[in-house]
Amino acid sequence: MKNETKKFIEKIKSAKSILLAAHKNPDGDALCSVLALYQLILLNYGIDAVCVYDGNVPDALHYVPLRGHARFYGHVDLTNKFDLAILLDYGTVKNIGGTFDAINNAKYLIEIDHHKNDNKIGNLCLDDDTAAATGCVLYDLMIDAGWKYDDKVLNLIALAILTDTGNFKYARDGRSLRIMAELVDAGVDINRLMDLLNNKPRKTIQTEAMVVANAEFFYRNRLAIAVVDSAAYKNLDGRGATALSLLAQIKGVEFIVLLKEQKENQIGVSLRSKSVPVNTIAEAIGGGGHMYASGAVVSDNLENVKQKIVQLFKGV
Numbered sequence: 001m002k003n004e005t006k007k008f009i010e011k012i013k014s015a016k017s018i019l020l021a022a023h024k025n026p027d028g029d030a031l032c033s034v035l036a037l038y039q040l041i042l043l044n045y046g047i048d049a050v051c052v053y054d055g056n057v058p059d060a061l062h063y064v065p066l067r068g069h070a071r072f073y074g075h076v077d078l079t080n081k082f083d084l085a086i087l088l089d090y091g092t093v094k095n096i097g098g099t100f101d102a103i104n105n106a107k108y109l110i111e112i113d114h115h116k117n118d119n120k121i122g123n124l125c126l127d128d129d130t131a132a133a134t135g136c137v138l139y140d141l142m143i144d145a146g147w148k149y150d151d152k153v154l155n156l157i158a159l160a161i162l163t164d165t166g167n168f169k170y171a172r173d174g175r176s177l178r179i180m181a182e183l184v185d186a187g188v189d190i191n192r193l194m195d196l197l198n199n200k201p202r203k204t205i206q207t208e209a210m211v212v213a214n215a216e217f218f219y220r221n222r223l224a225i226a227v228v229d230s231a232a233y234k235n236l237d238g239r240g241a242t243a244l245s246l247l248a249q250i251k252g253v254e255f256i257v258l259l260k261e262q263k264e265n266q267i268g269v270s271l272r273s274k275s276v277p278v279n280t281i282a283e284a285i286g287g288g289g290h291m292y293a294s295g296a297v298v299s300d301n302l303e304n305v306k307q308k309i310v311q312l313f314k315g316v
């Protein structure tokens with residue numbers, strides 16, 4: 001057993017109160033890793049840890065196992081110092097949000113993460129920035145510690161990995177797949193987990209379908225631009241990922257732009273490319289991001305932003 005794992009176990013055993021948290025607006029990896037660790041601590045050490053989050057939990061995660069154990073931090077009494085806080089999948093301090101004080105006030109802080117981070121805050125860091133998900137780091141820890149687990153733990157770890165790797169599209173190497181192979185052999189049903197994530201409100205899907213149906217195409221159909229006006233924006237779940245992915249499935253489309261009227265004269269822009277990098281276009285309108293997925297927020301009206309973007313794609 002690794003020294004860090006031994007230390008981790010010592011800290012759990014000597015704690016009477018434990019707080020678990022992850023980044024603000026938790027995604028599948030953040031929420032499911034917290035809940036899996038909650039269950040592991042309960043099964044192995046009999047401690048009922050407190051799980052908190054800040055922001056919103058996406059509708060898709062409504063039916064993950066033990067969902068009810070994660071509570072909005074504002075509804076939990078956090079005035080007493082916790083003996084131990086464990087912070088998972090947080091990336092950097094500015095992603096933590098409102099749970100920061102309770103985490104920071106704990107007598108001891110352990111972090112479990114897979115993000116690159118030069119300013120770690122844990123007293124003990126069980127980090128692995130080569131892992132595809134925090135769920136993978138947690139799985140390795142569980143095996144190294146020789147902990148008991150149940151089907152809830154296995155399903156939660158599988159959900160963490162599936163969501164953070166985009167169903168393995170972003171798996172950095174074979175490790176996350178090997179872990180999933182172990183999970184499937186132990187009884188995890190991937191198809192059932194995928195169905196469990198289908199919980200979007202009808203209005204959201206209908207809005208995204210309408211946005212796609214009204215998309216416009218430019219430059220021999222290589223550029224698709226879809227517009228979400230302020231009325232439709234209210235029904236959008238998150239960033240409009242379904243609309244982006246549907247447009248990306250159209251033959252010949254290489255660039256996808258989604259314009260979201262967040263409020264009057266404030267347009268959120270999402271840019272995707274299947275071929276050449278488009279982050280320079282996001283930068284040209286004051287945003288940034290990755291080479292093939294970037295974005296910006298522009299202070300202007302929908303029509304002007306659309307015209308500007310069409311021009312910027314000229315010659316790409």
Ligand SMILES: [Mn+2]
Binds near residue numbers: 114132
């Ligand atoms: Mn993650």
